[in-house]
Amino acid sequence: MTTDPGPSLPPRDPAAPAGAPLEQRFDGGSLYALRAAVSAHAAAAGLSNQRVYDVTAAVHEMAANAVLHGAGHGRLRMWTRDGFLHCQVSDAGPAGRDDSGAPPRAVPWPAEHGHGLWIVAQVTDKSSIDHGPAGTTVTARFALSPARRLARRSSAARRRTQSGRTTRYQHQCPRGRRRLLAWHAYGQFDARSRVSIPAIHRPAYGQRPEERSGTA
Amino acid sequence: MAADAGAQVTELTDEDHACLTFGEPEELADLTAAFIRDGLAGGLKVMWLSDASAAGAVVELARRGIDPAPALERGQLAAIACDGRLLAGQAFRARDAVAWLAAQLEASRRDGFPGLRVAVDMSWALRPVTGVQELPAFEEGIAAVLAGSTAAVLCQYDREKFDPVTLASVAGFHTRSVTAATYYADPLLRICRQYAPPGIRIAGELDYQAAEPLALALAETVRLGGDITVNMTALAFIDARCSLMVADAARTVAAASRRVRLRCLPEVAAGFARLGLGAVPGITMVTDDDH
Numbered sequence: 001m002t003t004d005p006g007p008s009l010p011p012r013d014p015a016a017p018a019g020a021p022l023e024q025r026f027d028g029g030s031l032y033a034l035r036a037a038v039s040a041h042a043a044a045a046g047l048s049n050q051r052v053y054d055v056t057a058a059v060h061e062m063a064a065n066a067v068l069h070g071a072g073h074g075r076l077r078m079w080t081r082d083g084f085l086h087c088q089v090s091d092a093g094p095a096g097r098d099d100s101g102a103p104p105r106a107v108p109w110p111a112e113h114g115h116g117l118w119i120v121a122q123v124t125d126k127s128s129i130d131h132g133p134a135g136t137t138v139t140a141r142f143a144l145s146p147a148r149r150l151a152r153r154s155s156a157a158r159r160r161t162q163s164g165r166t167t168r169y170q171h172q173c174p175r176g177r178r179r180l181l182a183w184h185a186y187g188q189f190d191a192r193s194r195v196s197i198p199a200i201h202r203p204a205y206g207q208r209p210e211e212r213s214g215t216a
Numbered sequence: 217m218a219a220d221a222g223a224q225v226t227e228l229t230d231e232d233h234a235c236l237t238f239g240e241p242e243e244l245a246d247l248t249a250a251f252i253r254d255g256l257a258g259g260l261k262v263m264w265l266s267d268a269s270a271a272g273a274v275v276e277l278a279r280r281g282i283d284p285a286p287a288l289e290r291g292q293l294a295a296i297a298c299d300g301r302l303l304a305g306q307a308f309r310a311r312d313a314v315a316w317l318a319a320q321l322e323a324s325r326r327d328g329f330p331g332l333r334v335a336v337d338m339s340w341a342l343r344p345v346t347g348v349q350e351l352p353a354f355e356e357g358i359a360a361v362l363a364g365s366t367a368a369v370l371c372q373y374d375r376e377k378f379d380p381v382t383l384a385s386v387a388g389f390h391t392r393s394v395t396a397a398t399y400y401a402d403p404l405l406r407i408c409r410q411y412a413p414p415g416i417r418i419a420g421e422l423d424y425q426a427a428e429p430l431a432l433a434l435a436e437t438v439r440l441g442g443d444i445t446v447n448m449t450a451l452a453f454i455d456a457r458c459s460l461m462v463a464d465a466a467r468t469v470a471a472a473s474r475r476v477r478l479r480c481l482p483e484v485a486a487g488f489a490r491l492g493l494g495a496v497p498g499i500t501m502v503t504d505d506d507h
């Protein structure tokens with residue numbers, strides 16, 4: 001399915017092919033359709049049921065992040081190249097949205113802001129984020145071969161060990177900084193933007209809710 | 217007597233002539249199992265009339281934590297076909313069916329049971345059966361038999377298959393209208409209470425946009441007391457926020473020395489395992505499909 005990417009999104013990533021097999025816009029009301037399309041394309045790429053689910057879950061979280069904390073809508077591109085399934089979510093940034101920094105809506109059960117991104121980091125083999133004045137583009141890559149995936153995992157782990165979990169960058173946009181703070185907290189993202197990231201903590205999922213409330 | 221709105225299956229008692237409308241087999245089996253479970257617990261004679269075999273009924277009850285074997289052996293429970301009781305082959309006569317029911321009530325009294333519960337799957341009326349136009353007369357006859365008795369009858373209608381005219385024609389003869397307590401329902405998602413075993417059932421696709429009804433359902437489930445089951449066997453997707461809400465509710469219940477069973481697809485279970493639920497005492501994840 002291909003639709004016009006439109007003018008209000010970041011320019012196409014040079015790595016993305018011009019005619020990606022799946023290119024679909026989304027907003028909060030079309031996440032179901034987005035998930036259905038992602039599942040179909042991931043299955044067609046030959047992934048196992050578990051990996052199809054993981055890809056779908058990761059793309060959902062990336063898209064939900066754009067809906068809730070970004071422009072409120074965005075665009076997904078999916079393609080395969082070099083043994084990876086690439087899923088790229090772009091949005092035009094937080095212009096015109098609430099900049100209070102509050103989570104979108106409180107719910108009775110504790111829901112850690114950002115834990116969706118932690119899930120993304122858990123299931124992807126490699127991911128990157130590109131943030132700029134035109135918006136944010138996040139690309140998640142899933143190895144099509146399990147052996148290759150393991151190799152990539154080991155490589156990513158080595159990089160984290162060498163560089164530590166927090167990296168200091170400089171950044172111009174306070175709102176974008178907050179979003180990137182969440183991304184970098186949980187994952188293996190290659191930052192191409194320049195963002196200043198303070199020390200942060202991962203949600204302590206092994207703890208009970210009342211214990212977790214004491215963490216960041 | 218006209219049916220009141222929205223009674224719970226666990227509230228049914230003597231003389232109740234209840235109309236259960238269901239939308240899917242899982243909902244029917246759940247509500248029927250709760251009706252049977254409560255009847256057996258009260259020492260009543262219980263009869264389950266359906267198109268399913270007795271063996272199938274036993275499996276269905278066992279899947280919901282009810283061991284029917286002792287009750288079957290002592291004659292307290294009967295899982296039987298409609299054919300030969302309410303029907304004679306492809307022929308239905310309301311007068312005969314009501315007479316059969318009255319005879320069962322009398323037999324249960326003779327056998328020393330304090331009361332009788334009968335669950336009747338009405339799907340037979342969807343088949344090409346002669347005399348099916350006597351259905352309203354049958355329901356009216358049941359109401360007459362139940363008046364002043366210690367019996368209750370649960371008539372089960374598939375609301376997707378029975379036409380509204382038929383449902384309307386029989387509704388007036390029921391004292392209660394029974395459905396599962398529903399927290400959320402749209403074409404993509406359904407969150408409702410599960411009665412046997414107690415808990416909630418979530419079917420479809422669940423994401424942050426349904427966090428509010430999910431929170432209500434979980435909160436009520438936690439307040440139920442006892443062990444709980446979160447039945448997600450028909451849940452195709454759950455996002456991170458809702459996964460964490462379910463996980464937190466499960467941890468809360470397990471921390472009170474109650475057991476929590478999460479029934480779900482393997483792909484969904486992997487997400488809960490990622491949240492650390494696999495190592496929490498009292499929380500069990502069940503992914504085998506034993507339908």
